Amino acid sequence: MKWHYMTMSVTPDKVAEILRKHSGVVRVEIPDRNFLCTLEEDDLCVDTSFGMPIDNKAMDACLACDFVLCVFANTSFEQPSDKIMMMQDSSGLVLGHDVAPSQMDEYMAREDLIWLSEDFVIYPSTEMGDDIILVMLPQIYNGFSEEDGVSEAVIFYPATTTDSIIKEKYGEFDDPQIATLLMGIKLK
Numbered sequence: 001m002k003w004h005y006m007t008m009s010v011t012p013d014k015v016a017e018i019l020r021k022h023s024g025v026v027r028v029e030i031p032d033r034n035f036l037c038t039l040e041e042d043d044l045c046v047d048t049s050f051g052m053p054i055d056n057k058a059m060d061a062c063l064a065c066d067f068v069l070c071v072f073a074n075t076s077f078e079q080p081s082d083k084i085m086m087m088q089d090s091s092g093l094v095l096g097h098d099v100a101p102s103q104m105d106e107y108m109a110r111e112d113l114i115w116l117s118e119d120f121v122i123y124p125s126t127e128m129g130d131d132i133i134l135v136m137l138p139q140i141y142n143g144f145s146e147e148d149g150v151s152e153a154v155i156f157y158p159a160t161t162t163d164s165i166i167k168e169k170y171g172e173f174d175d176p177q178i179a180t181l182l183m184g185i186k187l188k
Contacts, residue, residue, distance in 0.1 A: 010149035010187050012067045019069065019183070022143045024077025026178055029070040029170050036068055039182070042162050054134045058084070058156040061138035065154055065184030070166055074177050080139050084157060087122070089129035096122030141183060154184040 016028040031039075043059050062068060071077075079101055086097035098120045099107045107113065113121040141153035158166065163180045167173060173180075 012069065012185070015067075015144075015148065015150060015185050016069055018144070018148050019071065022077075024073045024075065025071060026074055026173075027072040027170070031068060031070050031169075031182075035169065036063065039158065039162050039165060042165055043159060045161075052087070052132055052134050054136060054159075056136045056156075058136040058138040058154075059158075059182070061154045062156040062182050062184035065152075066187045067185050069183045069185065070170065071181050071183050072170075072173060073179050073181065074175075077179070078141060078143055080155075082137075082139070084137055084139055085120075086135050086137065087132060088135055090131035090133075091129045093126060093129060094123070095126050095128055095132065096120060146188075149188055150185055151188045152186040154186070156182045156184070158182060 012030045016030055019025055019028050040059065040063060043056055081100055081102050083097040083100060087095045089095060096116065101119075104119075107121060112123070112125065114124050115121055136156070139155040139157075141155050144150040144153055158180060166180050
């Protein structure tokens with residue numbers, strides 16, 4: 001983590017203030033370094049419910065940014081436009097992935113897929129190699145303008161245990177329509 005923002009003109013407070021005005025944002029908190037380390041440690045211990053290890057590229061990309069914000073958002077917040085998780089083997093062959101709402105019609109029309117859930121497909125004709133993992137992919141948030149001083153905002157949707165840690169620190173949200181996410185901010 002870079003953590004050099006104390007010398008920057010665009011601060012976490014300023015970006016958080018801008019973000020609080022965006023559609024779907026319910027609350028924004030600025031986690032300190034120790035809390036982010038706690039979240040990272042928790043995430044490193046997460047496996048899927050059926051024991052598949054997780055490679056969390058989303059958290060890695062988020063923590064590599066200039067600073068991180070903790071965001072509570074409702075369903076009017078920008079939705080992912082691409083996959084946020086994929087299942088792959090040790091050679092990198094994609095065996096399946098989630099389907100973003102904006103891509104649902106395209107995938108529903110396909111007959112070469114098996115739906116594991118309402119939003120996750122697998123490719124049954126793909127030869128699986130060894131060591132299957134679930135890869136969490138970073139999402140780019142498009143809500144900032146050039147005037148905000150943000151060059152990129154990277155989103156990570158945390159695992160259930162990490163989500164619980166965040167909600168315990170900042171207060172519970174009983175509404176299932178409110179999601180927790182971490183947003184890494186890269187400045188211009």
